[in-house]
Amino acid sequence: MTATRPEATQVLGGADTHADTIHVAAIDALGRDLGDREFPTTPTGYRDALAFLVAFGALTVIGIEGTSSYGAGLTRAAQAAGIAVREVIRPERSVRRLQGKSDPIDAYQAARAVLSQRAAAAPKDEHTEAIRALNNARRSAVKARTAAMNQIHHMLITAPTLVREKYRPLKEKALVNALAACRPSTKDPTSHGVLTALKTLARRHQFLTEQADDLHQQIRDLAQAANPHLMSLRGVGPATAAQLLITAGGNPERLRSEASFAALCGTAPVPASSGKTTRHRLSRGGDRAANCALHTIALVRMTSDPRTRAYVRTQRDRGRDHAEITRLLKRAIAREVYRSLTRGLAAPELTDLRPARQAKNITLTAAAKALGTYPSKIVRTELGTYPDCDLADRYRQWLLAA
Known part of the structure; x- marks a missing residue:
């Protein structure tokens, strides 16, 4: 179909996406059909599809199904090209049953979903795709x-006696x-x-452990670069930070308010x-993976954070059960995470701690003993891998007074 509309015509586009092809259509501001055509999913195909839509007039916005999958390109x-994009949800079955289905x-x-404002969500944030890919792997x-x-x-349960008795008492790593x-x-x-099979499985376990550890390190680096303040929150590790960033990047329209984000996370x-x-x-x-991340953070704080443990004791004295206390904690953590995701807060400065300790010839063991913690925790805070901000403040004050 050829474009015959004048350039002054306001055009809204729509796209049905597949692995090898995309089908685009154009309508005007009154919802009248202007034209449609199929293009391949190649860089040239994308350019030709946009040129086809622009030929009908001023293309202001385009609705695309699957902006983070088949429609990503x-x-x-x-x-x-400076064209606004809206995420389109596939039509309900009742609509498809009445109107039929084709590209x-x-x-x-x-396109009509954009015109009616049913498709008002922004596309998925592609900057989180690297974290998503590594996290899935x-x-x-x-x-x-x-x-x-x-x-x-x-x-090992059904292995021959000599094999079973030799290996069954050993713990996992050994x-x-x-x-x-x-x-x-x-x-x-x-x-x-049996031993050949067990040896194969053990080597597979070792390979997968090395692979998981390497991916974990890459996820930590990307999460640290994406939002260092989020990684500085107590109880937030690389896995939980990555999941929260994935959830936020995949649902940018749900970050419009703290309550909306809490509902997204199921809290x-x-x-x-x-x-x-x-x-x-x-x-x-809500997003069960994000809810699981908040639950993990809550459990960490309930076991290692003195303020959280005091709060739990207070709530138990008021007659609240464990599930209710956990809900309250997860809601509070969601509020804290929302501020970190939306306000661009700066991470606490930690690079001065190690040079200050080394300048005074203080060992890790001595610092840990004075602060009532473990040397490994001092190291993690100094390097910023798993920082404890409260510990960092006490550590800095102690170093200044030492």
């Missing part, structure tokens, strides 16, 4: 490692190292086969009152 091309129909529906490596360890334990270094040269074919209070009982319960909605 077109999204980047549109944003580079042109879906493309026009995407690490999770699959950890899952496969766990499966290998479970196979080892199950295989067991993996022993099996990986064993030589299945026994004359018994059953023992030889918004849900009324659960009945009769004389007035209470709230944990939300079962």
Whole structure:
């Protein structure tokens, strides 16, 4: 179809995306069809698709299905050309059942979703895609490692007596190292086969451990660079920080308020009152991975943070149970994380701690003893890998007074 509309016509675009093709459609401000066409998912195809839409008039915005999947290439091309992009949710089944489904129909529906303001969400933040990719790879490596360890334990249960009695008493790390270094040269074919399988699984476990550790380090570096203040919060490690950044980057429209972000993370209070009982319960909605990250942070603080432990004791004295206390903590942590994600807060300065300690010839052991902590925690705070901001403040004051 050729473009015949004047340049003054306001054009809204829509795109139905697939692995190998994209189908774009254009409508005017009144919702009238202007034209549609299919293009390949190549850089040239993206340019031609945008040129096709622009030929109808002034292209102001384009709605794209799957801006973080099949539509990622077109999204980047549109944003580079200065065209606003909106994330389009696929139509409900009832709509597709009534109107039918085809690539042109879906493309026009995407454009009309933009016109009706049903598609008002900004596209996914592609800057978190590297963290997302590394996080997914690490999770699959950890899952496969766990499966290998479970196979080892199950295989030892039915292994021949000599094999079982030799290896079953060993703990996980010692067991993996022993099996990986064993030589299945026994004359018994059953023992030889079982030991060969166990050796293979142990080496697989070692490989996956190295892979997971390497990915963990890369995730930590990217999370630290993306939001150093978030990594400085108590209880926030590389895995939890990465998940919170992924959730925030994948749902930028949900960062419009603290309450919206809390609902996204499944920590918004849900009324659960009945009769004389007035209470709230944990939300079962939202991003469950983000909710798990907040839950992990809450557990860390409940075990290692003196202020959190005092708060838990106070809430228990008031008659609240563990689930209710956890909900309150997760809601408070969501508030803290939201401020870190949206306000561009600066991370606390830690680079002065190690030079100050070394200048006074103070050992890590002496510093840890004076501050009532462990040397490893001093090291992590000095290097900023797992910093404890409260400890850093006490450490700095102690160094100045030493």
